[in-house]
Amino acid sequence: MNTKHANQQHTTRARGGEKVVTVNRRAWHDYFIEEEVEAGIVLTGTEIKSIREGRVNIREAHARIENGEVLLYGMHISPYGQAGDYFQHDPNRPRKLLLHRAQIRYLQQRVEARGYTIVPLRLVLRNGKAKLDIGLAKGKRAYDKRDALAERDSRREIEQALRRRD
16 A cells, blocks of 8 residues: 555544645635535546545635526636546536535525625545535625734734743
């Protein structure tokens, strides 16, 4: 067995069978995240192999509800290097998210009524299955972003001062 592969399995099991593949830090910067929901993703074989290699980008992605289904647009999954040309997937195709019907209805009500949007927050492998944590988000204005940056900078300065004092 390859030692690199064995170490990955070990670290995955150590955290309760969960491995974080990617985090959408831009979502936390651009939006107020009100609620988080875990969703499954409908994937092909080469897509899940690329995700396991960490070759995925969710920074520009967003979800829309169409015909009672939640579809994720803008998620880029790079082609899998070991597969031939015939078996490759489209890197930017819309992907269906798997949610309960009641969750979809609730999200649709919030998006339509109050101007929320659905953004992906993180992609994880939980017990070998790819799961996407999505957030019900409301857009930040420019001054909100500046306030958040100023608060983070001041918190960092305080922590540095405390470390220097010790």
